[in-house]
Amino acid sequence: MRLLRSTDLALRVLMRLAVAAAADNPTTKQVAADMDVPYTHAAKVVAELQHLGLVDARRGRGGGLTLTERGRAASVGAVVRTFEGDGDVVECEGEKPCPLHSGCRLRGALRRAQEAFFAALDPITVADMVTAPTGPLLLSLPRVRAATDD
Ligand code: SF4
Numbered sequence: 001m002r003l004l005r006s007t008d009l010a011l012r013v014l015m016r017l018a019v020a021a022a023a024d025n026p027t028t029k030q031v032a033a034d035m036d037v038p039y040t041h042a043a044k045v046v047a048e049l050q051h052l053g054l055v056d057a058r059r060g061r062g063g064g065l066t067l068t069e070r071g072r073a074a075s076v077g078a079v080v081r082t083f084e085g086d087g088d089v090v091e092c093e094g095e096k097p098c099p100l101h102s103g104c105r106l107r108g109a110l111r112r113a114q115e116a117f118f119a120a121l122d123p124i125t126v127a128d129m130v131t132a133p134t135g136p137l138l139l140s141l142p143r144v145r146a147a148t149d150d
Pocket of ligand 1: 090091092098099100101102104105106107110
């Protein structure tokens with residue numbers, strides 16, 4: 001199963017913000033640069049994370065992005081479910097429906113496998129994801145290190 005780019009990006013943004021020091025409120029542009037992703041993609045994801053109450057965004061001088069307490073405690077499984085949506089892993093219907101769609105055992109098996117995939121991520125929180133080695137690695141990225149050293 002392959003995640004949507006926006007799902008992975010949402011998790012990257014959350015991890016980046018999870019290691020931000022109190023004085024480091026990176027902008028969306030800075031987070032995009034830190035995570036090596038296009039600004040427009042990062043901006044869309046940040047808007048959704050803000051809408052979900054996982055990220056707080058403040059404009060102006062001294063503004064920037066912060067992870068909310070809810071964001072820190074958020075389940076990775078819940079984030080992945082939200083960004084992936086509840087679509088099937090394979091398109092059985094649609095414009096050219098599969099001839100087996102009305103009675104396919106494989107379809108049910110794939111649904112259960114998809115649910116097991118999400119369930120494996122449910123107990124993991126955003127805070128868990130930035131324990132070593134990931135947290136120290138994030139903090140060693142050049143701009144992150146400069147911002148958190150200030
Ligand atoms: S074989 Fe089954 S799972 Fe595959 S597309 Fe057809 S209905 Fe869906």
